[in-house]
Amino acid sequence: MEYTPFPSWPDTAPRLIAVAAGREAADTVIRGGIWVNVHSRETLPDHDVAIIAGRVAFVGPDASHCIGSETRIIDARGRYMIPGLCDAHMHIESGMLTPAEFARAVIPHGTTSMFTDPHEIANVLGLEGVRLMHDEALMQPVNIFTQMPSCAPSAPGLETTGYEITPEDVAEAMSWPGVIGLGEMMNFPGVINGDPKMLAEIAATQRAGKTVGGHYASPDLGSDFSAYVAGGPADDHEGTCEADAIARVRQGMRSMMRLGSAWYDVKSQITAVTEKGLDPRNFILCTDDCHSGTLVNDGHMNRVVRHAIACGCDPLVALQMATINTATHFGLEREIGSITPGRRADIVLSSDLTDLPIETVIARGRVVAENGEVAVDCPHLNWPAKARDTVHLGHELTSTDFEIAAPTGANRVRANVIGVVENQAPTQALQADLPIVEGLVEGEGDVCQIALVERHRATGGVVNAFVSGFGYRGRMAMASTVAHDSHHMIVVGTDRDQMALAANRLAEIGGGITIFRDGEELALVELPIAGLMSDSPATEVATRAEQMVKAMQVCGCHLNNAYMQHSLLALVVIPELRISDLGLVDVRTFKKIDLLEPLS
Template sequence: MGDKKADLILKNCNLLSVYTREIIPKTQIAITGERIAYVGPDATHAQGPKTKVIDVKNKYVGPGFADPHLHIDQFVLPSEFAKQALLCGVTSLFSDPIDVVSVGGYKGFQEFLKLGEDLPVRIFQVVPGGLPVDAKFSNSNTLTLSQEKSAVKHPHVLGLGEVFSWTKVTLREPKTMKSLSAMLECDCIINGHTAGASDKKLNAYVSSGVLSCHEPINFDQVLERLRLGMWIMIREGSIRRDLKEIVPRVLSHGTYLNRLMFCSDGLDPQDITKFGHIDHCIRESIKLGLEPIDAVSMASKNNFDYYNMGKDLGGIAPGKLADILIFNDLKSFRPKTVFVGGKLAVSDGKIVFPIKKKTISPWIKNTVKLKKFSKNDFEIKSKKKDVIANTIFMQTEIITKIGSAELQSKNNLISASLDSDIWKVAAFDRTHGTSKHSIGFLENFGADIGAFASTWSFHENDLIVIGSNDSDMEVASNHLIKNQGGLVVVKSGKILASLPLQFAGIVSTDSFEKVSSNFEKINNSIVDSGCKFSRPHLIPLFLPFLALPSVRILSGGIVDVKKRSYISPIN
């Protein structure tokens, strides 16, 4: 009403109204504190002597974007990721910190919560709903039911993260069912993971209270889930890109858009630098035929409607938090100006909000609990001269199948065979400090290197080492113990590339720029040496991942995922 004067007025806005699906010219927006007070043709009644007035000069003004499902416990700390997200207009991140919990349990979850506070971006968390992936084989930490109930009392913890595998629900696994019940009793959101589910199984999953999924890879899967009342997060990130398979069919079918969102599911430094974040989803969707205002609604309003936060966020209207983007045009969707809660965070395409470096507890930078290796730790023995090995055959960086190879033993020791593209692969429990480990053989890697090792893997976080010889496997492993985590490439005893991941062995404490450079060197050093895959960093990431076919290696052994049984490395 103007009785109290505004702190900020934006005038001459072309307002992107996600509530009426229109662009409203010559709009003025008055902001008091962190909220919007007035949206209309004339805000001069709210202008006082201390009010800052910005003439937007007929640029486009819209609400901040959101990523409704991603894992920000990857590569860089939340403070570093926040900068990149803000430059792309993403002011809200819905984080599923499954790997931090895998390594650090509830204590790690609390530590990560603190790192997401007091930043110029809103970070909301969920309790990981996927741990352990398979209790028979998994080595990961997880939360107890009482810890989950305690976690959701935090104002920025919204509910349960992606519940996979869905068979835990259809088979009514007791811990999963208790978690679901607890979340429903607290009126919390439950996110889904429905890859491979359909008909009766999908119905059962949805009826348990799970109302979203980011796994559909085509329109038929999207439509089946929408018909069952689900919300769909169309994934366009570093692991999968599904927009082009889904958006054109959504438009030709005339499907309602109000339950569709964009999500990344996680972004690596190269992709966010090259493509962007949710802004990239908007640009690509417009190229595929989506109206700009609809793309903005999917990037903003729909996310907050799903998370029951629409009264505060998702659009520009009185009473809403002032998360506001200003664009030059409706093509780039790369905002030059970003306000979060009425405070200027990005000006002229640069971060202007001060971000303080947070103190990290020493214990979470000391999670690689392994003794120094010798090359003998990678030996596989056999008294037979010729053996048939069961190999993990790499079909892609992610998908594997069981393979077979003839290998020879010398002095009762079986070696890898670089000529035949047969590698050793080992998994060591580095989280709990046990001596648990397994060693097997990997096929179809193709790089002329000595070893490639990582302490970060979905969602087991064993130390994974791929090697053509035991000596370089020793060097790689000891390098990661010394660094307390990371990825490393070794040849002839020399480090070719290294990406330190000091926080829980999965996240770097270095700057985004340094991490991006080191990450690029890791992949390039392997690809340039003849690797058959363009993104080799994904191989150790997924080798222990029990939610995908067909053969995985963990510190407890080599696993046939479908049969849920262990496989011997040699017959």
Template sequence: MLRNPGSKEMLSVARKEAPADISVVGGRVFSPATKEWIETGLAIKNGFIVGWGDHEAHEIIDVRGAYISPGFIDGYVSLEYTKLWIDAFVDAVLPHGTTAVASDPYQLTSVFGVRGIEELAGAADKLPFTFGIYASSSAQSSQFDSTGEHAGAIEIARLIRDYGAIGVGGLLNQTRIINGEDDALAKIAAARGLRVVGHAPGATGSNLDAYLSAGVDSDVACLTYEEALEKHRKGMWVFLRHGTIRHNIEELLPLVAKYGTKNLAFGTDERDLETLAARGHIDDCLRIAVENGIAPEDALIMASTNPAEFHGFSRLGYLSPGYQADLVILPNLVDFRPSMVFQKGTLVARSGKTMVFTVPKTSPPPWMLETIQIDLAKIGPESFSLPQARGQLVKIISLGQNSSTVKEVEREFHADDLSISRLAILGRKSLGKDVGIGLVEGLGLTQGAIACTVARGPHSLIVVGSNSAGGIEDMAIAVAALIQMGGGRVVVKNSEIIASVSLPIGGIISTLGAPELLKELQASDAAARSVGTKLDHPFTGLDQLSLAVMPELRITSLGSINVVNLIKADPLQSN
């Protein structure tokens, strides 16, 4: 993404022969190249910085000794995790200093295929924001998923050619790449020199060599420092992420302390709205880094300059003449809470709030609101029963507190054991024919049921019911409610719906703004805890159970899957 030459009008301002639109004075400007803070003014014309120093201008903004940083860039995000449509997402992150993101919308791909990415790209063009979109290849993340749309090499090439996709993402199945499967290699080749964002947790040694040789040049999912160090040594870009459940910043910051910032950047990945509201966005990554001993200058480079370089945002990442005037005004370098945020020379946020009328409303088309195609008449309490299970040794998915890794364990299943819950997943387009059944521990349900249509992979409908009297009846009530709502979250207790959240866009995204949606999400979390779950993020924990490319035991609409051995794992058959 090359920078366009400036206009004659801009050059006249640069030569001080004409006034700037805005002159930002009284601040200390960050130079990523030298890691210095320069006491100088910034002249802005037509949304671009055209000079340093004193300039005549139509408007003078005195920041009174504040620090001026390039706009923050989220190096890797899936906005679907916030459950906000793109306009509400931009409205929520601008006050935190984020003026650009690189989004891997693999969840939209899973539900809508390339049409979803096309719609997202069209909506992004209307917003005061740099919204880079990767052509996400993810659809059926596993051969054991029965539903989910497909994005192949041809579709990826079209997204890059016609919609400006900045590379290839959604490569969640590292095994297919390492084994050199034709479809995986074809998707990488479709990038045609653009970036390929990888997802290879645990890949080291010869497996990593094969992964890199296939053409992947980054990883967003390192699990340990040792793994990240090997990838870093081999020239791979490594993203230090801090989502809601998955976060490795603290683990990987020693890379920065020992080797510097080269090929390292921040990303929020799957940060949900509750975490965004409580902790912030990329500003939170900056706080964590500095609290752990990283120099503010190094942290800012990973929050702006480096992600701009990696993703080809050639107009961003510096405050030099010729660069877009995305500025974050920081009173200090400790909490990184902006007092003002400028995007392309326009003040878009002040004191933690987006300026009124800054973000125009965008609405998804009707076809994005009709995606749950399950025949309600075919679903009842009997759909979730395991009549032969009680008293015998069974396979159970074991979910840890706030962990993205789940284990396979064997235990006896007894009628009075409330530590085990029934688990079912229904293909969203299977008309009720595909229902995978399993058992799970760690959710802690002692009564009722919780259900949602945000389930990793193809985003099928997933429901968990307690092993108490009435549990399977509550599961059926929850499923019926979600089908009628068109997707979302539901909590049922004693045959009554006590909380619900409507997510009509593909069953994964709301049409509400952040404040309204946050209240509903918090109420649903509280309701889930009232039926016994002890998880900090109960629905996010539920979401982890269906990602059938991550070890060890997962659930899909075709049943329980041992991901390590790539075989179906009947919960009623012990090893």
């Protein structure tokens, strides 16, 4: 299916004017609803909305003059007419779904616009992978805008990716339809230090008049932060406390507050608005990462808005943060984000502003969902064979590949250990004194092994280390080819034989997630596209993901959304300690460190 561009406002202006003036009949009129006006922050009862060619032509107390014999009437009496919800920062791949299936999953939740950074697939397939994501996104019945990934690798010199993104790639992508800007600039040390490559990517984006996404994952709000802001990033979603949110908006950035499957950063930051009284127009809500189970069972941006309201935010302010604030930030205030003349007719009908039940969803003037059921097709791209053949280990792994040799003559050894933090992206840099058995260092207590298995170039490389916080017991292992951002393979386990079984299983099926215990596979989520996504329906992927969560619990892990923690253990741009194909990385200093240290 070819992409058909949505008609521009200038192309439809004559018809919009004719309908508003009563000279032409509207395609659709929504009657008698409560107009949620996010420009004036008001709710105005008994209003009508007239729609023509997918755009709003008229909003007022009476649209009778816009109605003809063929006009569809939607009765909205007693219901709020809310602008379609916008997700300002997200990664479709984190849902383990292709853009088509992601859209199908979120449309019933009222999301009609997404600003997505496909940097996960960029690490695996490069610019070609970004183009595939971009092309399928443009085929959907809702608005999916693409941010060209900026950092593959995310931290040059500390990891090896399948492909690298260059300034030339960024410049090319800026000419594609639907590309709205540059994806999150994760290499914040590069920006701070004036790295020519990073600055060239930012410059290419700014020359195109588009928005540069930020990612400042550091608690330092001093001169380094100022240097990063001066470098051009216009927003940031890595804040975790009120001071982070305040610092960002004071320096002219938009503070993006996220509620994903495992990131709960709204409650700790929204007090900048609810208690400190800062101007809410520079605060934006987003998800960042949501897996399929969250989308199917809990919701998407409707979940984030409800959460913000539960945290004390005025419902109208929360809705602004998920509609007009986002549109304005990306220069799309005249296209999306409000129910006003000329804008795309993206409208949600709901009977309550606090609980926010999503009853009817209209996108581009069409009813796309009713009472939780999708009412339109979400077309699929024909993904090429190359995108389905991305797991190359070099050789069949055995337990020997996961051995950690001990220093000669030692009985115990001190190890640097990655500490998982529940509901947070950052980890802790811990140390543990571990036993030595037959010349090998062994995990003990809550400390188990983690391995980063190279899967892009078939090098056969395996980097071993230790992680704590999962609570695993017995002989088990969990492996995933979703390993932000380099997306090699992460294997965590208490037994080396199980680790080898899990890794080889994913090589066999072409990518995904698996859990083994005592030689038995307890759960499997197949992700054949780039080892990151499935083109199966979201409900099917969510069911398999739920089985995965249950299997993790059977193995002793009871953290909230622990899979998200697992998949981020190789993200070498978020402190404190991570693993990469090049070794153990201290993200506080952006330097590799030794796994083992002598006991003092």
